Amino acid sequence: MIEMSNNSSKFETAMHPEPPMYGWLKDLFPICRSLTGNGVRATLRYLQKVVPELRVHEVPSGTVAFDWTVPNEWNVSEAYVENERGERVIDFAINNLHLMGYSEPVDAWMDRKELDAFLYSLPEYPDWIPYVTSYYTRSWGFCLSQKQRDALSSGRYHVVVRSTLAAGSLTYGEILIPGTMADEVLLATYICHPSMANNELSGPVVTAAIASWIASLQERRLSYRIIFVPEIIGSIVYISKHLHELKKNVRAGYVVTCVGDERAYSFLPSRHGNTLADRAARHVLRHRAPGYVAYSFLDRGSDERQYCAPGVDLPVASIMRKKYPEYHTSAEDLAFVTPAGLKGAFETYRECLSILENNDYYRTTILCEPQLGKRGFYPTISRKGSASKVSEMMNVIAYCDGQNDLIELSDTVGLPASRVLEILQTLIRHGLIERLATSSC
Amino acid sequence: MIEMSNNSSKFETAMHPEPPMYGWLKDLFPICRSLTGNGVRATLRYLQKVVPELRVHEVPSGTVAFDWTVPNEWNVSEAYVENERGERVIDFAINNLHLMGYSEPVDAWMDRKELDAFLYSLPEYPDWIPYVTSYYTRSWGFCLSQKQRDALSSGRYHVVVRSTLAAGSLTYGEILIPGTMADEVLLATYICHPSMANNELSGPVVTAAIASWIASLQERRLSYRIIFVPEIIGSIVYISKHLHELKKNVRAGYVVTCVGDERAYSFLPSRHGNTLADRAARHVLRHRAPGYVAYSFLDRGSDERQYCAPGVDLPVASIMRKKYPEYHTSAEDLAFVTPAGLKGAFETYRECLSILENNDYYRTTILCEPQLGKRGFYPTISRKGSASKVSEMMNVIAYCDGQNDLIELSDTVGLPASRVLEILQTLIRHGLIERLATSSC
């Protein structure tokens, strides 16, 4: 009885083919990424095939950004520890986590005890290789599982790190997709982690898929700024170069990280937790994943630290999966992240952005209730319970007073914004509701 | 020890004789009411005997009100279904619920199967006749209990509806009782339902009793607008004719409906739930009926839908009894509604209005606590616990800062407004408190 068009929604999801995110992730997994270096460049080149709009930028070593300085560029050709029999007992070629990030060059013999001071392992997780870095103090080290370490016999070892730490540049990627409005959505993710599949390859592949979807939209009011940066130094450099325009234009933003597994969703709010980004994300999670874990900003650990810093104050939050013990170890492997996990994150973020695209104010065009019966929405014969069939529509109308945006309207009537938007579009077609001059964000 | 006058309160309840509401209800019950027609006029004529101030208005069929049009007037002289033996197996003369509201004229023979498409019953409540209408699409039908329907044998039936559906008018009643202020209280109830005692004769008889009490008050600051209208179309017509003055003057209003039984009270808030009408009603229910059912505006089903529509935005709520399965069936009979149920509703609404009449700001006239002892309120000998006897009075004084109206003051000190008003009046007589230049609503 209730006519609801299926093609009117701007939540155009069915038309878009499922992006092959897991395939991208498998391809990118082996590359050795760090704050800087050729692994970052290779990763961005790969992503350019997915999103041709991606532009690569280089920032010279030594560039100052607020309290920070871009470090030297780091590249590794080979790194291993071999025993007296010439057997490589720890080898960067097998797993790039074995080498501490930013290890300086070494070529030295030392005994087992001396070597031990340069080894990192996790006694509590004896099978996992930890991820360790020393970006700003010259050092070197090898990471290995506790079992591997325990198996190292006494004797002498030959330590070889063939790396370069020299003036070069920090590399990042940026996609700018204009809409009809100057208002922007910022998406940020990381391309600085070596072979860990969740933190951080889930972020770049989901972000690339979203960028590709956005670029494909025929109607698009908001503009999008999507960045692939090394964590901390990369976002600080980016903010320092674009602070004025970010503060002027960004209405909502998300850090896309740790989203590839199938465990519970989680939400990390912005500093005060009340921005448009927070509101859209909470709305979506409440309906899609009601059991999601709600963290406090005090639980933060990612670049919301920079975007939400005092004086920067961007409206940036993060939808992630919940925290996990495998974090920053070799256990974040290709089995930890799944196609379904990536798809869930993609759809969740896509729903957030669709809400932002439609987050307008809506108002009834007539006073009192419209007569729904003469438009075929209401049964012509009124009997016990007959109104319940149109209660969703009547509730949407009742709160369409031009004072609530789509998110607040949806929260008030207790429906997903996607469903409310369908109803609104039907009512707009019948001239009963008008969309107000936009102030979408 | 504490002198509290008994005659000072404006909650003048003892003086007023109990209105014979149940008697009125029994007299009005048999009349066949609908959106329009002579049953409505007969009902209003009867109520004019109770409240001579009631004025009757007629609005011609075809009058447009916002999205709606006043339908033709409907009157019925006779309606029945008889079998081949001439026995009337369904008869409007026995219960006017048997005929679907606004049934068009019919005189036809049909077999049992053909007849079935025009019958309405409730399988889940096999003894009850449902209430069914078809106001805006020409149709006809008969309503009956499921048992009665099951007992209809095969064979042919003679269906007769002797009704008229013709240009005429919609009839409603209005009582305007002026006070010393232009600020108004709106009370609205329905006179469009056939023989159902709760929805809706409890509303008109309780409203008439309240109107009679208001008219009898010697002091009265607020003005009262009390309307008896057919549901939906009646309120929409009334709003369309009086929108400007309603928006200008109405400070609080209530839809009085479904109040005649003795089950739990319920509260249906205004659209945003924060008007003076909401505050007064919640305050009264909290103290009189702490177990009341608090509905959301999303649970609404009555003309708050019109009064609270976007752009109309009147401060209208409703105190009712809770929802009940007998609703809109013959089981809402004279046993369902009781004298005690009607009396409870009358007293509850009377208390709301008494609070509105006195909802002023009050302020102490002296700094620091007054010396209650020298005025006989406080024991002259101070010992453990002696202050507790005046703690209510001291609490009222403590919050009399001219910033809280009576409702908020009462909520703050945790007492019913009726008790706070007694205390205030004692303190005013002693010159310790002053009533501020009124802004009652």
Add this chain to the structure above:
Amino acid sequence: MIEMSNNSSKFETAMHPEPPMYGWLKDLFPICRSLTGNGVRATLRYLQKVVPELRVHEVPSGTVAFDWTVPNEWNVSEAYVENERGERVIDFAINNLHLMGYSEPVDAWMDRKELDAFLYSLPEYPDWIPYVTSYYTRSWGFCLSQKQRDALSSGRYHVVVRSTLAAGSLTYGEILIPGTMADEVLLATYICHPSMANNELSGPVVTAAIASWIASLQERRLSYRIIFVPEIIGSIVYISKHLHELKKNVRAGYVVTCVGDERAYSFLPSRHGNTLADRAARHVLRHRAPGYVAYSFLDRGSDERQYCAPGVDLPVASIMRKKYPEYHTSAEDLAFVTPAGLKGAFETYRECLSILENNDYYRTTILCEPQLGKRGFYPTISRKGSASKVSEMMNVIAYCDGQNDLIELSDTVGLPASRVLEILQTLIRHGLIERLATSSC
């Protein structure tokens, strides 16, 4: 790894020797205090030895203060009831609670039954002598334990009260300790209770200890107004004499009363519960005594009644111990109050005042996070969990946006203000945080 200075904090607690509060309390306990009289003067003279800054003021009997009048001065030389054998069965010399406060002179013989109308005891606590007064109506009476009363045989008794009730004055003490700002903290306590150790000697001795500590501070921004007054009439007289300057200068204040035992702490808020005094007290109690009893202003019983009265509206709250059955009886003795109880109250109030002294706004001096590693706060090698060591510091920085005062900042990051202040002072020394031009209160 984290350098935290030990000498930078303004919470200079270790340097100050423990004040001998319990000794003062024992010395003051036997003195017969009342609203007026030589006991009050003796008490203030004693406290002047502890705090030489204390000034004594006399207000003549008959002075009008708002709704009140200073009563005659009362002094007692002797008071007893003796039996026919000349034995003193009730004697003021043994316990000054035996005589009703403000008893007028009497010398009369009467039989046991006649005497009974002038006796006060507590059947529910048969061993305790109650505290009873009749300040504003001439009367006399004796207070005794129920056991003592039950043991009074029939026969005749000689009642002797050698007291004077004559024009004199009300005596109070005042300490004014200026700071660099005009903004004031008010501390108020009572010196009108006879031999009860908690209500009220705990208040004056803790207040004297705090006054002594304040006077000893080398840096002090706030000014302090500390008053020792008789309850109700004393605070009303004080307010009437100083209303303008109190309203102009007082930013926070506390009534110090009933603080000497070791039972749970309690909090009595100001009238609206949202002043700086409330915020500081709740913050301190939340961290020091999380199980504290939170009273409503409706539970008040002390001079917050005057300071928070409408039109007076001072930001005054009270940290006390929780209510106790021994209140206003001889069971509030020297065993009820303990050195540890007094010390706890002293430290709690001292922490409140220290927070008020430092309740500034703080702001980061750089954008994005500072690089903590190069300042030695952060481990140079980054591995799983290494950030947790500086999470307190990073949280403080994250909310240092110049919008939150110390209390709100501390509440936001979930740390005691004393700890936050340590962190802030470290960051200020490193130039990462600046203290904004003060608006401390």
